[in-house]
Amino acid sequence: KQEVTQIPAALSVPEGENLVLNCSFTDSAIYNLQWFRQDPGKGLTSLLLIQSSQREQTSGRLNASLDKSSGRSTLYIAASQPGDSATYLCAVSPISSGSARQLTFGSGTQLTVLP
Amino acid sequence: SAVISQKPSRDICQRGTSLTIQCQVDSQVTMMFWYRQQPGQSLTLIATANQGSEATYESGFVIDKFPISRPNLTFSTLTVSNMSPEDSSIYLCSVVGAGSSGANVLTFGAGSRLTVL
Numbered sequence: 001k002q003e004v005t006q007i008p009a010a011l012s013v014p015e016g017e018n019l020v021l022n023c024s025f026t027d028s029a030i031y032n033l034q035w036f037r038q039d040p041g042k043g044l045t046s047l048l049l050i051q052s053s054q055r056e057q058t059s060g061r062l063n064a065s066l067d068k069s070s071g072r073s074t075l076y077i078a079a080s081q082p083g084d085s086a087t088y089l090c091a092v093s094p095i096s097s098g099s100a101r102q103l104t105f106g107s108g109t110q111l112t113v114l115p
Numbered sequence: 116s117a118v119i120s121q122k123p124s125r126d127i128c129q130r131g132t133s134l135t136i137q138c139q140v141d142s143q144v145t146m147m148f149w150y151r152q153q154p155g156q157s158l159t160l161i162a163t164a165n166q167g168s169e170a171t172y173e174s175g176f177v178i179d180k181f182p183i184s185r186p187n188l189t190f191s192t193l194t195v196s197n198m199s200p201e202d203s204s205i206y207l208c209s210v211v212g213a214g215s216s217g218a219n220v221l222t223f224g225a226g227s228r229l230t231v232l
Contacts, residue, residue, distance in 0.1 A: 034221060043121070043207050043226035044158075089157065091221070103221065105157040 002027045004092055006106035013080055014114050021075040021109045023090035028068050035064050035075050036089045038108070044089065048075070052095065080113045087111070117142050121208050121224030128198050128231050135194045136227045138208030143188035145211070149181070152205040152226075161206075164191040198231045205229075 003026045013019050023033070032051050036044040048057045048064040050073065056065040063076040077084055087108040094102050118141040128134050138147070147164040161181055162170040170183040185191045195202055208224040 036223075041125075041205065041226075041228055043205075044209075044223040046116070046220055046222060049220050091158075103160070107157045 002030075002092060002094065002104040004090060004104050004106035006088075006090060006109050008109060009107070010110040010112075012112040012114060015080060015082060017080050017113075018076065018078050019080055019111070021077070021088050021111070023073040023075070023106055025071045025073075025092050025104070027094070028071050029095040030068065031093045031095050033064075033066055033073050033090060033092045034103075035062075035073075036091065038087045038089060040086075047088075077111075080111075082113045082115045084113050085111055116220060116222045117144060117210050119208055119210060119222060119224035121227055123227055124225060125228040126230070128229060130199055130231060132198055133194055133196045134198065134229065135192050136206055136208070138191045138193070138224055140189045140210055145188070147185065147191050148209045148211075149183065149191070149193045150207040150209060150223075152207065154203065158207065161193070164193075195229065198229070200231045203229055203231045 005024045007022050030052050032049055034049045035047045037047050038044050048059055050057050050064055050066040052068055061078040066073045087110045089105055089108045091103050091105045120139045122137050149161040150158045151161050152158050160173050161176045162172040162183055164170050164183050164185040166185045166188055180196055182194045205226040205228045207226045209221050
């Protein structure tokens, strides 16, 4: 059974810092990995999706990497801003299936960027 | 990606009552899902809403407690029946659509935050 772990559970940084959020998964046979952002009491916003054949994806100040063999992904946030404060979740889907039915979510990292 | 409208955005309910959450998508989608997020927890899939047939429930979730309708390819409802305080959660509707990469990207509604007293 796939298990997804996110460390740390919470992180507080001053504005302007670069930071890295970690996601690890136990079964490397994945189809893709997706990073989401969730604001308090709200739904999820998809940030980046990495296919199993890819090493990284970039969107603005965000860069997500994937090392499938070691079961790890990182989300790098450059020049953090108070508006980046949210919970960041990663989720993986198993190989041969893009079906969200089998998506496994991590428990998230709660990020606070202090002004 | 698809735009999802979910309502109500939040509600406070009395124990023993039922509440229906609606999910409207701006385009036809094949796969639509309902998730639950209990306080401080990650997301758990409740069921897959199938158009024209009964929903497919995950382990630990049953139709009597969470009846689901999917009358067409753009709309679904989830009912939380006979609510108890343990049902206090955020309920999220999601769909799979083609992202910019061409892959199956999961898109979520804003969620419905239920508090059961």
